[in-house]
Amino acid sequence: MRESQLDPSASPLKAFGAQLRRLRKAAGLTxxxxxxxxxxTCAFHLGPCPDHERERESAF
Known part of the structure; x- marks a missing residue:
């Protein structure tokens, strides 16, 4: 799958995506x-889910 270009200055959602990608790659995770x-799951989300923020943070 090709990665899309993320412009963190475009929106808060793009900034979140860029930061998440950077941290994910730094951790060596797909x-x-x-x-x-x-x-x-692989379900499409419009933004970060507050219920799962702690779980994402602990992965790093």
């Missing part, structure tokens, strides 16, 4: 691995 660690 999107699937991060999803497994945080118990998130």
């Amino acid at each position: 999107q699937t691995q991060l999803g497994d660690l945080t118990q998130l």
Whole structure:
């Protein structure tokens, strides 16, 4: 899958996505691995889910 370009200055959502990608890659994780660690599915979300913020943070 090709990665889309994320312009963090475009919106808060793009900034969140860029930061999440950077941290995920720094941890050496694929999107699937991060999803497994945080118990998130491949479902499309419009933004970060507050219920899962702690789980995402603990993955790093």
